[in-house]
Amino acid sequence: MYATLSARPQFNPTSGENANGVLQGMDMGKAAAKPASAVESRDLLKGQKAVEILHNGCIYRLQNTKLGKLILTK
Structure with a gap:
């Protein structure tokens, strides 16, 4: 017997993992109840290039690059 194509896990090119493998064994109870x-x-x-964020007593810097990417540094 052969598996049908619809039964194959979907590949996620962004993370390099398949969707089914990521979700296996995860407890989705509270995570699914309240989205971020x-x-x-x-x-x-x-309008600024960077902003400082205070988190747990540490200062982090969130910076917007020329290419429109974000960098978070401690």
């Missing part, structure tokens, strides 16, 4: 909220980067940066 999204914040626009422009709302954080407010």
Whole structure:
């Protein structure tokens, strides 16, 4: 017997992992109940190139690059 193509896991080119393998063995109880909220980067940066973020007593720097990428450094 052969498996049908629809039974094959989907490959995720971004992470390099297949979707079924990532989800196997995970407890999706609380994670699925409350999705993470999204914040626009422009709302954080407010027209600036970089912003400092205080987290657990440490200062992190969120910086927007010329290519439009974000870098977070400690």
